[in-house]
Amino acid sequence: MLTEFDTSLPSIKQVQKLIKENTSVELKLITGDIIAGTVLWQDSQCFCVMEKDNQKITVWKQAIAYLRQ
Amino acid sequence: MLTEFDTSLPSIKQVQKLIKENTSVELKLITGDIIAGTVLWQDSQCFCVMEKDNQKITVWKQAIAYLRQ
Amino acid sequence: MLTEFDTSLPSIKQVQKLIKENTSVELKLITGDIIAGTVLWQDSQCFCVMEKDNQKITVWKQAIAYLRQ
Amino acid sequence: MLTEFDTSLPSIKQVQKLIKENTSVELKLITGDIIAGTVLWQDSQCFCVMEKDNQKITVWKQAIAYLRQ
Amino acid sequence: MLTEFDTSLPSIKQVQKLIKENTSVELKLITGDIIAGTVLWQDSQCFCVMEKDNQKITVWKQAIAYLRQ
């Protein structure tokens, strides 16, 4: 289950780095949607992403297939 | 699993704020459905949303892909 | 995970009320199916619904996207 | 999670009754498949169903949307 | 969650038997894929299957709908 928020996990640390460096990412969701923008924050259940049009979107981690930088 | 209801989580706090401020949101579900309205309440498993036609709909968090404000 | 059956949860209480008041509901499933009828009982994993043609159907909560009254 | 096998649950007891009474059922899966037959046994993760052509099929509970009798 | 590997479960024992007897099986996945071959090993998260063309494939149990012998 994705409610474990173990900051020692490489995958969690990787996203913390992306947040710190304000790196643009693409999230592919299991719905087929692709969310592009920069990650503002993450917790055990969600990412909050600032999209290109400065709109904030909260993505549930359960729906994520992959992340590309 | 989404039955953890940790009110210190940013994602839970974000929705509490949306409820308090009666903010309109759009929930995209993994079925492709988009539910628009204001969130009345949330618990560890569901959101209750008041839709535009004043109809109440209970959305299972397990089926949510993302939330837009 | 949906095996937590915490009767203090608003979402569980809401369905208990629907059962008590024999309210007609529509359940949208992640398969796209819509199950219409009245909820007979619920437990941590399933709803049992009496459909319009008096047929009983057991729906796994894991497959539910939303419930409309 | 569906690895809880609490035989006091109505949904588990319902299936135990279907097994005992050799009742024909239809299982709708999230793949869209419909499995028809009689349930031979169940555990926390699976049902074993005897299909009409006397073929045994093991269905993972995680993939079940609903059961009709 | 499928990380429970309780070897007393009928469904786990069934697959152990299939492995021992080198029985050909078909796994239907929630992607619609059908994987045919013999099961080499299983753990709490995966099956390893030897396909007909002697290629090894690791299937995540989370993605399995059903198994036919």
Next chain:
Amino acid sequence: MLTEFDTSLPSIKQVQKLIKENTSVELKLITGDIIAGTVLWQDSQCFCVMEKDNQKITVWKQAIAYLRQ
């Protein structure tokens, strides 16, 4: 749940071997996507894969159907 990272599991050990030997793999996701490349690291929630065009992609294990070598 896939947050259990038990390095004694055959499926975890298999991927550790693929990482060590820099073996090319194909991951089929439940979205239908096929991710090809070499696995750089894994944790309880994700794989990080170096794709053919030297792009890094983080795949959530929850979205994986199978892995071919």
